[in-house]
Amino acid sequence: MGGGERRAAGALEAEVMAVLQRADGPLNTMQVRDRLGDDLAYTTVVTILSRMHGKGLLTRVKSGRAFCYAPVSDEPGLAARRMHQVMAGESDRRSLLARFVDSLSDHDERLLRDLLDGRDD
Incomplete structure (x- = not known):
């Protein structure tokens, strides 16, 4: 440059x-x-x-x-850190998470469900 x-x-x-x-x-x-x-x-x-x-x-x-x-971390770790920082600054975490989940693609929603259910596919 x-x-x-x-x-x-x-x-x-x-x-x-x-x-x-x-x-x-x-x-x-x-x-x-x-x-x-x-x-x-x-x-x-x-x-x-x-x-x-x-x-x-x-x-x-x-x-x-x-x-x-x-x-301090790899790219996924840094992205997770940024997500935590956003959540830490939000008083209504339920609404924040609801809007985030609503905006996920079907594929990403399945990935999230699998992670929450403890499946590591």
Whole structure:
């Protein structure tokens, strides 16, 4: 994305998450920056990693003078975490869940029923 083009909101965060999920282990800021293959400033990558850590999306461990970052979970785990956050902010959980279930496809509704019944098909 050279030439001063800006990413859509959340696009850089998604790219960083993809880099970290593909990695064999935690990465430091420079490793993330290099794997993004972009002309991002080091400080930009530090900022996005710090924000993602602050949101609870990443863990970090001290490695020398720097931090190394890793996702707290895989993609399904992160999606489940977002769903819990939405529910935590809703006072009428029954209505929220009812509308969610009403919007499911027949296939997804069967999957949900199987999960609730303890079937792992």
